Amino acid sequence: MSHDAEDVEKIVSTGALPGWHTVEHLVETAHETFAHVRDGEVADYIPALAEADPDLFGVCVVEVDGSVHSAGDVEHRFSVQSISKAFVFALACQEVGHERVLETIGVNNTGLSFSSVMAIELNGGHPMNPMVNVGAIATTALAPGADQDARWGFVRDGLSRFAGRELELDEGVLASETEGNQRNQSLALLLESYGRMPVDALEAVDTYTRQCSLLVDARDLAVMGATLAGGGVNPLTGARVVDAQIARDTLSVMATAGMYEHSGEWLFEVGAPAKSGVSGGIVTIAPGKGGLGTFSPPLDSAGNSVRGRRVAAYLADALGLDLFASAPPATNTQTPVS
Numbered sequence: 001m002s003h004d005a006e007d008v009e010k011i012v013s014t015g016a017l018p019g020w021h022t023v024e025h026l027v028e029t030a031h032e033t034f035a036h037v038r039d040g041e042v043a044d045y046i047p048a049l050a051e052a053d054p055d056l057f058g059v060c061v062v063e064v065d066g067s068v069h070s071a072g073d074v075e076h077r078f079s080v081q082s083i084s085k086a087f088v089f090a091l092a093c094q095e096v097g098h099e100r101v102l103e104t105i106g107v108n109n110t111g112l113s114f115s116s117v118m119a120i121e122l123n124g125g126h127p128m129n130p131m132v133n134v135g136a137i138a139t140t141a142l143a144p145g146a147d148q149d150a151r152w153g154f155v156r157d158g159l160s161r162f163a164g165r166e167l168e169l170d171e172g173v174l175a176s177e178t179e180g181n182q183r184n185q186s187l188a189l190l191l192e193s194y195g196r197m198p199v200d201a202l203e204a205v206d207t208y209t210r211q212c213s214l215l216v217d218a219r220d221l222a223v224m225g226a227t228l229a230g231g232g233v234n235p236l237t238g239a240r241v242v243d244a245q246i247a248r249d250t251l252s253v254m255a256t257a258g259m260y261e262h263s264g265e266w267l268f269e270v271g272a273p274a275k276s277g278v279s280g281g282i283v284t285i286a287p288g289k290g291g292l293g294t295f296s297p298p299l300d301s302a303g304n305s306v307r308g309r310r311v312a313a314y315l316a317d318a319l320g321l322d323l324f325a326s327a328p329p330a331t332n333t334q335t336p337v338s
């Protein structure tokens, strides 16, 4: 399928996504093509995640005008895991100001795995960025509230406003992760030893683990992404979740560190900010256009969904999501290589 002349003209002149039917067709094509990819391993360091069906696969694009395009298992719920980090960062910046978050957490890539102890030690006890575990725990610790219940309520409500519906907690995932949470607890205690933890370290880990255990589907991820793409306004509810400046700041951090130590390769291949989670979700954002949510549990060595990465690279090109591409999408006439 190719763009008709009108579609291409629209992309060039307004920077919008191609027409509704074209987006619909390309989302279906992406799902069909990459469903056959068999690479990657389902995460097993959290026992509850190891039970995921590796064949589950959903692709959803939500545009900033609220149009929804879906293919595959887009309503299958899974725990949001690290994808929450980007959105809690936005909520914390909105609450305490991005200067404070910048100063206490930082925005540089560590170049090391998401639960690295070395990254803290090599950087004088500084978490470096909110997209790795210790930086995310420190970000969650900035949530306002008189006690843990209030702070957890702030995080949960904020993430729900991004999704446009009340997100439920998966108690099974929470229990499973809590039982084996010694590494995150160690990271948080290490940060506390450097005087960089504003609340009790173990409480912050517990709230962080709860936020990771909230259930979303691929469609929720696309809506959450579209909210950042639309300058902080949820396209389905019309509610402003964060200011446009905060949405912009969040996207910049996702671009540098959202895909862990593969963030450089991701930006090279896809050209758009994104955040992944170990349960197999990825949210990719095209500012001013929309959000792409994918779900497929098998992961690569950095913890990013293999099919999700392939879909994002294909759709970035085919839909014109790539921030760095100056030409209109050129590959839509070709069948993607699976």
Ligand SMILES: NC(=O)CC[C@H](N)C(=O)O
Pocket: 081, 082, 083, 114, 115, 133, 177, 184, 209, 212, 276, 277, 278, 279, 303
């Ligand atoms: N990369 C991830 O999704 C990791 C999240 C997971 N809850 C952890 O803290 O290890």
